[in-house]
Amino acid sequence: MASGRIVGAVDEHLTVGNVAESVGVSVRTLHHYDEIGLVRPSARTAAGYRVYSAGDMERLREVLAYRRLGFGLREVADLVDDPSTDTVAHLRRLRDLLRERRDRADAMVAAIDRELEARARGVDVTPEERREMLGARLYDAIGRAYPATRRTDPRIAARIWDALGDARTVLNVGAGTGSYEPRDRDVTAVEPSAVMRAQRPAGAARCVAAAAERLPFADRSFDAAMAVSTVHHWGDPIAGLREMRRVARRVVVLTFDACEPGWRDRFWLTRDYLPEFGDLLAGFPPLPGMADAIGARAEPVPVPWDCADGLFEAYWRRPAAYLEDHVRRAMSIWTRVGAQSERRAVRRLGDDLATGRWAERNRELAHLDAADLGLRLLVA
Structure with missing residues (x-):
């Protein structure tokens, strides 16, 4: 973007105050956008004052539109600087x-x-x-x-793919948009949501519209069946797991342990800001029951501090991410607790981050590379 052009009295230009009033943001916000290079006034008056050109105003309009949709400043910068878009x-x-x-x-x-x-x-x-x-x-x-934040984390993927063993044919149940599907195997996906199926990328495995509880395949049709962070969406988790066991010789499931002592307090987000999380899982089958249903062993799956997959626990060392609307929208828990609980949790977390209370309360997390927050891999 050009900078420092001198404009004359006949040019159309707006001062910071004019712009703030016209778009409904504060002068302080515009100064911040200028400081971080997001929207910089590209011209100056003869007296040396920075002013906004028509092009600057177009960029500001795009920035504010993305911000009002819940995108973070870094993501907004990537979007408006995308060379492939006009x-x-x-x-x-x-x-x-x-x-x-x-x-x-x-x-x-x-x-x-x-x-x-x-x-x-x-x-x-x-x-x-x-x-x-x-x-x-x-x-x-x-x-x-989902496409904004939900993607394959290579460290979690390594655990899942290793558990698949030498399976060549794999059924991915509750496949969503295709995260964690191994590229080096013959994968068939099952996904009941048309929205999810429509967002599967080009070249992804073929996807069948079906539910976990009623898999349209014969017994032992696959070497392995996998399900990643989806069991809590099923109407009958035990029935779905038994169906996986029926159609495959090996079963690998990434799920959540909601029965070990103190599980409600192991994650600061649910402990301090969203206690409703525990109530939502009241009817969820205990981990031993799920394991018994398919004859599985359970292995802990620590969440890396920089987890690439935006699952609910992903940002345990990056708390400000939970203030971003688009991050929360890809997590079912926020929709299920309701708007009032969500607003309260976000407000309190924002206040604690601003005052330093969160950092003081969770200072032991600062040097951890990974945390056990209840994710478990069932392997049968």
């Missing part, structure tokens, strides 16, 4: 993001309306039925946010 491409991308947000909200409203209707009829909605009722819609809702 103003039209940015507008199309923003339109698609807004449509996705609208569709996500519509999906959640439809799910809630369905439960309200059941309650109005006096139907006793059990936790299992609630999961079934919200399951597909919830997965569709969070699925639209």
Whole structure:
């Protein structure tokens, strides 16, 4: 971007104050964008004052639009500096993001309306039925946010792929957009969500529309079946695991242990800011029960401090990430606890980060490379 051009009285230009008033942000925000190189006024008046050109205003419009969609400053910089996009491409991308947000909200409203209707009829909605009722819609809702933060972490992948052993044919159950699918094996994916299936990249394994509890395959059709961070979305986890055991000689499942002593307190986010997490898992099968269902052993899977996969526990040493809306949207837990609990948790975490309370309370995490936060690999 050119800098330092002298503008005359006839040129169209705006001072920092003019811009702040016109776009509805503070002068301090504009100064910060200038300091970090995100939006720098590219011209100066004859008196030496920095002013914004029409091009600067176009860039600022794009920055503010991405920010209001929940993107962090670093991600916004990557988006607006993308050499493959122009103003039209940015507008199309923003339109698609807004449509996705609208569709996500519509999906959640439809799910809630369905439960309200059941309650109005006096139907006793059990936790299992609630999961079934919200399951597909919830997965569709969070699925639209997956590409932004959910990707394969190579260290977790190594554990999963090693557990697959010498399997050549692999069934990936609850496959989502295809993270952790091994490229060197013959993979078949199973995914009930149309939103997830539509976001699988070109060249990904063939994907079948089906649920874990009713796999459309004959007994022993595959060398191995895998399921990664998906069991908690299933209507009947035990039935799904038994189906995996039926269709494959080996089963590998990455899931969560919600029954060991003190499990509610092992992660600062659920301990200090989101206690509702424990209530949501009240009906989730205990890890020993899941292991017994398929004859599996359980192995801990520590989460690296710089985990590339934006799963719920990924940012345990990077707490500011949980303040970003697009990060939370790719985690089902935030949708399930509800907007009020989410706002409270985010507000309190933001306050504690600003005052240093979080750092003081969690200072022992600063030098850890990985943390055991309850992720477990079941191998049968």
